[in-house]
Amino acid sequence: MQDELYYQVALTLVPELGAIRARQLVDHFGTAEAVFRAKKKEIAVIEGIGEACARSIKEWDDFGEAETEIRFTEQHGIQTIFLTDAAYPQRLLHCYDPPTLLYYTGNADCNHRYIISIIGTRNHTDYGRQVTEQLVADLQEQQVMIVSGLAFGIDAIAHRSALQYGLPTIGVLGHGLDTVYPMQHRSLAREITGQGALLTEFRRHTQPDKHNFPRRNRIVAGMADATIVIETANKGGSMITAELAYTYNRDLFAVPGKITDSKSSGCLQLLKQNKAMVYTGAEDLLHILGWVEKKKPVIKKQKELFIELTPDEKIIVDLLSEQEGTPIDILYLRSGLSSSTVAAILLKLELQNIVVSLPGKIYRLL
Numbered sequence: 001m002q003d004e005l006y007y008q009v010a011l012t013l014v015p016e017l018g019a020i021r022a023r024q025l026v027d028h029f030g031t032a033e034a035v036f037r038a039k040k041k042e043i044a045v046i047e048g049i050g051e052a053c054a055r056s057i058k059e060w061d062d063f064g065e066a067e068t069e070i071r072f073t074e075q076h077g078i079q080t081i082f083l084t085d086a087a088y089p090q091r092l093l094h095c096y097d098p099p100t101l102l103y104y105t106g107n108a109d110c111n112h113r114y115i116i117s118i119i120g121t122r123n124h125t126d127y128g129r130q131v132t133e134q135l136v137a138d139l140q141e142q143q144v145m146i147v148s149g150l151a152f153g154i155d156a157i158a159h160r161s162a163l164q165y166g167l168p169t170i171g172v173l174g175h176g177l178d179t180v181y182p183m184q185h186r187s188l189a190r191e192i193t194g195q196g197a198l199l200t201e202f203r204r205h206t207q208p209d210k211h212n213f214p215r216r217n218r219i220v221a222g223m224a225d226a227t228i229v230i231e232t233a234n235k236g237g238s239m240i241t242a243e244l245a246y247t248y249n250r251d252l253f254a255v256p257g258k259i260t261d262s263k264s265s266g267c268l269q270l271l272k273q274n275k276a277m278v279y280t281g282a283e284d285l286l287h288i289l290g291w292v293e294k295k296k297p298v299i300k301k302q303k304e305l306f307i308e309l310t311p312d313e314k315i316i317v318d319l320l321s322e323q324e325g326t327p328i329d330i331l332y333l334r335s336g337l338s339s340s341t342v343a344a345i346l347l348k349l350e351l352q353n354i355v356v357s358l359p360g361k362i363y364r365l366l
Contacts, residue, residue, distance in 0.1 A: 004031055004032060004033055004082075005070060005080060005082075006033075006063070006066055006067070006070065007031070007032035007033040007035070007036050007066075008032040008080070008082045008100075008101055009066040009069050009070060009080070009101065009203075010032070010036065010060075010063055010066040011025075011026075011032045011035060011036075011100055011101070012100050012101050012201075012203070013060070013062060013065055013066060014056055014057055014060045015056055015060070016052075016053065016056055017053065017056065017057065018097075019097045019098060019099055019100050020048075020096065020097050021048065021049060021053060022083075022100040023083060023097075023098060023100065024046060024047075024048055024049060025043070025046065025049065026083055026084065026100075028046055031084070032082070035057065036057065040054045040055060040057075040058045041054075043057060043058070069203050069204065072178070072204050073103065076105075076177070076178075077105065078103050078104065078105050078177055079103070079104045079105065080101055080102070080103060080104070081101070081102040081103075081104055081110070082100070082101050083098065083100055083101070087110060087111070088102070088110070089102075089110040089111060089219075089222075089223040090111050091111075091115070091222060091223050091224065091225070092219065092222045092223050094222075094248070095218070095222040095248050097218065098222065099201035099215075099219060100201070101201065102199055102200070102201055103176070103177050103199070103200050103201070103202070103203065104197055104198070104199050105177055105193055105197060105198050106170075106192065106193040106194075106196055106197025106198055107193075107194075107196075107197065108145065108168045108169070108170050108195075108196040108197040109145075109168070110170070110197075110199070110223065112145040112168060113143075114142055114143070114144040114145065114225065114289075114291055115144070115145045115147060115223060115224040115225050116139065116144050116145070116146060116147070116224055116225065116226050116227070116228060117146075117147040117148060117220050117221060117223075117224035117226070117227040117228070117241070117245070118132060118135065118136070118146055118147070118148050118154065118155075118158035118227075118228050118230065119148060119149065119154060119155065119220065119227060119228070119229055119230070119232075119237075119238045119241050119242070120132070120153060120154025120155070120229060120230035120231045120232055120238055121153050121154060121230075121231045121232050121233065121236070121238060121263055122151055122152040122153035122154075122155075123153060123263065124153045124154050124157070124230070124231055124263070125231060125261070125263055127231075127257065128153075128154055128157075128230050128231040128255075128263065129157055131230055131255050131279075132154055132157045132158055132161060132230050133157065133161050134282075135228065135230075135279075135282055135285075136158060136161035136162055136164075136165055136167065137161065137165055138281070138282030138283070139165075139167065139282055139286075140165045140166065140167060142286065142291055142292065143167060143168075144167060144291075145167065145168045145169065145170065145196075146158050146159065146161075146162040146167055146168070146169040146170075147169070147170045147172060147220055147223060147224050148169070148170075148171065148172070148220065149171065149172050149173075149174070149213075149216060149217070149220055149237070149241075150171035150172070150173060150180075150181075150185055150188070150189065150192075150198075151182070151237070152182060152184075152185075154230045154231060154238075155171075156185065156188060159171060159188060159192055160188065162195075162196070163191055163192070163195055166195075167195075168195060168196045169192055169195065169196040170192075170196050170197050170198070170199050170223075171188075171189060171192050171196070171197075171198050171199070172199050172200065172216055172219045172220045172223075173198060173199065173200040173202070173208075173216060174200070174202070174208050174209075174212040174213040174215070174216035175200065175202055175206050175207055175208040175209075175212060176200065176202045176203055176204040176205055176206040177198060177200060177204065178204045178205065179207075179208070181208035199219065200216070201215065201219065213237055213240075214237075214240050217237060217240050217241040217244055218241075218244050220241050221241050221242075221244040221245035221248055221250060222244070222245075222248050222250075224245075224250065225250065225251065225289060226245075226250055226251035226252065226253060226285070226289055227241060227242060227245035227250055227251075227252050227253070228253045228254075228255070228279055228285075229241075229242050229252070229253070229254045229255065229266065229267050229270060229276065230255050230267075231255065231257065231263045231264055231266075231267065232263070232264075232265075232266035232267060233262055233263060233265055233266050234265050234266050234269055235266075236266070238266060239266050239269075239270075242254070242266075242270055242275070242276065243275075246275045246276075251277070251288065251289060252270065252275060252276040252277065253276055253277050253278070253279040253285060254266075254267035254268075254270045254271050254276035254277075254278065254279060255267055255279045256268065256271065256278055256279075256280075312335075312337055312341060312345060313345050313348070313349065315335050315336075315337065316331060316335060316337075316342065316345050316346065316349065317349070317354070317355075317365070319331055319334055319335060320355060320363060320364060320365045321365060324364055325358055325362045325363070325364045326362065326363055326364065327360070327361060327362050328342065328343075328346070328361040328362070328363065329361075331346075331363070346363060353366055354366060
């Protein structure tokens with residue numbers, strides 16, 4: 001098993017190395033194998049690595065664990081995606097701490113043309129459900145990929161809505177692919193792999209421990225073009241993801257809610273701090289992201305008049321067509337007709353549904 005994958009997995013197992021340093025080493029040496037074959041002094045002189053990290057790499061020798069991990073992926077049809085692979089989510093490479101290796105099951109393209117992350121509280125309101133479902137429905141035409149974290153609440157609604165409307169969806173996990181958390185979402189996870197994918201940087205036997213979820217959240221934020229926060233309190237996983245999206249210079253949107261609703265307090269905080277743009281609908285969202293052209297307002301054309309007008313009636317109609325509403329005094333003045341003639345014409349045009357009278361003796365064309 002002395003191939004590149006063997007060393008790629010091994011690189012994630014070295015204690016204290018971490019994603020940032022691993023990327024530095026791969027950028028410098030080109031491959032994971034080259035990192036392990038480099039001399040300690042060659043590793044230590046790289047800026048940001050140092051003697052202690054170089055020693056940790058050279059002294060680490062648990063390559064049997066890497067072999068076991070690879071056998072597990074082969075037995076369960078799990079794909080691995082390394083930093084330098086073409087299939088790696090390229091948007092993550094614009095983040096300072098992209099995962100070194102991703103484990104993946106399903107058939108979604110992690111480099112889909114349009115990707116949006118939808119996040120929010122586990123304890124959502126009916127309003128949160130409605131906004132989420134409508135948002136996903138409105139993204140159907142552009143075939144936007146929906147990314148979320150497979151959690152209860154808004155995450156699950158986003159995934160299920162994507163499945164309903166035929167959109168690709170990716171569930172990012174905070175544990176290994178040998179389990180599903182929460183266990184109530186096993187059926188949902190199976191559906192997602194049929195129309196999308198499950199994705200994680202955690203190897204087998206990694207439990208859904210609390211400290212894993214901020215790492216999961218950075219993938220949710222980093223692999224999307226934009227993140228939309230539906231409902232959230234001031235603290236929690238959704239706010240962590242939102243802050244990460246902001247740090248990664250991703251477009252961040254928050255759904256406004258009642259100032260008395262604790263489940264909207266986080267969204268309102270993001271808006272107040274000018275970290276997020278207000279989400280009011282998919283049309284504006286798609287326009288801001290540059291994925292569709294904003295619809296031009298429909299300009300009402302003056303309906304053609306199929307009724308034959310007298311010369312005096314035509315004078316009045318032409319004057320009314322020049323502005324939206326015209327006071328009767330202006331019609332007297334500019335038409336050159338007598339007040340009784342103008343009044344008679346206006347009455348006739350009203351009866352023919354050509355003009356309408358407004359308060360203050362103002363007239364306009366219908």
